[in-house]
Amino acid sequence: MTVPEHSNFPITVDTIEIAAAYLKSVGVRTPLLESPYLNKIAHRRVLIKAEMLQRTGSFKFRGAWVAISALDENIRKRGVIAYSSGNHAQGIAHAATLHGIPSTIVMPDDSPALKLANTRELGATVVTYDRQGGESREAVGEALAEEQNLTLIRPYDEPMVIAGQGTCGLELAEQAKELGVHDGDVLVCCGGGGLSAGIAIALEAHAPGMRVRPVEPAAANDTCRSLMAGERLSNTANPDTFCDAIVTPMPGTLTFPVLQQLAGPGITVTDRQVLAAMKLALMRLKLVVEPGGAVALAAALEPGNVTGDAVICVLTGGNVDETWLAAAISESAG
């Protein structure tokens, strides 16, 4: 195995192998699934990496567990802190609890009550800040981190988080080969790019015939545009999409160079296509997928986005509220 050196990459595949060892007896090796019905719609094999079955309902647990595991023991035991109201928060809270260390999550005070309750139930101390009143989560968080000697774990611009997410790529490369698939596009729901970058590095080493294609909602297509422009571009301030889990200001500083060198062109989908994909996932795969976690499937089912005999979709999470779940069931697709 000869893997080129990339001096501007935050990690190598060796780091992802170390991350896989950390996760071995703790993470879920999520299955790679297939449905004859979806294959018919897409006119090719559609393999589904079911990351909503990961602990805490999204791939984010991988990076959270690995980043905490890699800390020096004396630093780790003081605790960790994260800013997030979503899947990264739940991943950090649960990983910290499993490690037996405290975690603090900084969340806006207008977060849905269920998200606050879930994060607390996973063992975190939740500190809220007044978002509407202009309070900054960074200021609140940094004061806390310094006062209590906590280690901040960023959601994607963090080398060991990227390595953790990359373990998903190691698994899918191996699982796809078992199913007879050795090349094709790997569609990944993309926010800050930690998962896409980690998978891309894993595939370069273990499945050079496969290529990451980041998928985004049309209204928050910063990575797609940035890849075309060759530089990091921003989203508008309040993108109009219900795929909230993957809306980020712009691609990460650590993740973008990886995607520039290893990923294919990005793909965008509409919210309407996402809702139809959520319905198909429920009825045909028996999986609950959140809007941001379904964009890859939506892209695979739309004609013209990919070529080849097979496509792999990474469905990244399933933390959706009842209202959107009910809306998906009412969709006419199925």
Added chain:
Amino acid sequence: MTVPEHSNFPITVDTIEIAAAYLKSVGVRTPLLESPYLNKIAHRRVLIKAEMLQRTGSFKFRGAWVAISALDENIRKRGVIAYSSGNHAQGIAHAATLHGIPSTIVMPDDSPALKLANTRELGATVVTYDRQGGESREAVGEALAEEQNLTLIRPYDEPMVIAGQGTCGLELAEQAKELGVHDGDVLVCCGGGGLSAGIAIALEAHAPGMRVRPVEPAAANDTCRSLMAGERLSNTANPDTFCDAIVTPMPGTLTFPVLQQLAGPGITVTDRQVLAAMKLALMRLKLVVEPGGAVALAAALEPGNVTGDAVICVLTGGNVDETWLAAAISESAG
């Protein structure tokens, strides 16, 4: 490994090992999942064997694939036939198509259009009979089988089907040990008893600290009552429950002796408890579970049904229509 001989059992664990070899590169090794939220509700670890992720959305593919694989090649190529409007039909249709052989499914002509369409889409020839008019599926099916030299594959009173379902037990024994669980009750949604019997035989050999507990809807509790009475008792003609996938006339002749010797007492649940379990599976496990596939989880969450530090639930299928799925989401549990 010393396993007692049971002269009245249809198969031994060796047959299940052969079945596992048949399934190796075709079946899904379904994951054994855990949710901290469900653990809290149950006051113990709850491990979930997610059989709705098996091909065709239920464990039935295991037995179908294995039974067809075990046929002599010259007999197999003439085709197979099954009577079923549900998961067994889909398992047989898909397994036959993957084997490149024809399959005929005998279904009532008043079956839901979606079930008829799905079974056809999986490659089967569907032959309908006039249920309301008193036509017998056995008569229709036997005439066809004789005329076309087809092999009938029964849903549970069929040794190689039981062996196929038993592979689920081999997997869960191994997966539970990886999670540190070596003993406890294994709750299995129970219709004719093919899955329960297969798992019981696998566990006796590979996880003697684990014990199958069949779970049924209170309105169709034939196995529970039969186990207490020591003989096979019938259900009433039209049991009032929405757990249709596991309503059978009475325990099987081949499966019941196995359950008598190896299973613990049965457990019953109400439809209301089942709907709440379906909701929890959606929100906490990210899994779609059909009513009959959710009874084991409903039983695990109800106080007093089991003891010990851990319980394993086999969630058997996810083929539920939109109406019941929407009803589950509207449930107040969560």
